[in-house]
Amino acid sequence: MRPSSQKLKVCFVGEAAVGKTSLIRRFVHDQFSDEYQATLGAKISAKNIVVKTPERRETNVKMMIWDIIGETSILEDYGQSYFFGAQGIIAVCDLTRFSTFERLPIWLSEVQRFAGGVPMALAVNKDDLRTETLVLYDEYQVRQFAESVGAKLYMTSAKNGGNVELMFTKMAGDILDNIRTQGINVIPV
Secondary structure, three states: OEEEEEEEEEEEEEEOOOOHHHHHHHHOOOOOOOOOOOOEEEEEEEEEEEOOOOOOOOOEEEEEEEEEEOOOOHHHHHHHHHHHOOOOOEEEEEOHHHHHHHHHHHHHHHHHHHHHHOOOOEEEEHHOOOOOOOOOOOOOOOOOHHHHHEEEEEEEEOOOOOOOHHHHHHHHHHHHEEEHHHOOOOOOO
């Protein structure tokens, strides 16, 4: 039996310099760069993966990953087009900058306004720096926030790849489960 195929749209949100682009680059190309380049507007990347469903069926998934500039001001003008058809959201904050965590509710309120109740993940990025820097908030605080917004929590590192593949694979599985149980937001391949 030939595996089924799905195209899934996943949008990244979060403040500038939290590592959204680096997480995407790590997942799509298995690469990392220390050089910071701000995302201007939105950039779309894609990667094909195979996901096993709860019924143990394999599904070919083409993940369309949308990366947006880390400025909430852009959401007023472009939020509708950016989040249209989004099937999953990954919100990213920087473990070493508490302000990026504090601003997540702003991002997520905009996401819910435009995309509705889609699967969400919270990536606390730069976990590789945990032992090298002062961490201004603890995992318990982040876990409570993730639970309050219905997001799965991942402590990630774009630099060493920690939990990156897992986060994307689980997100794809959550979206497929959402499609199966709710029959919504299907994008034909």
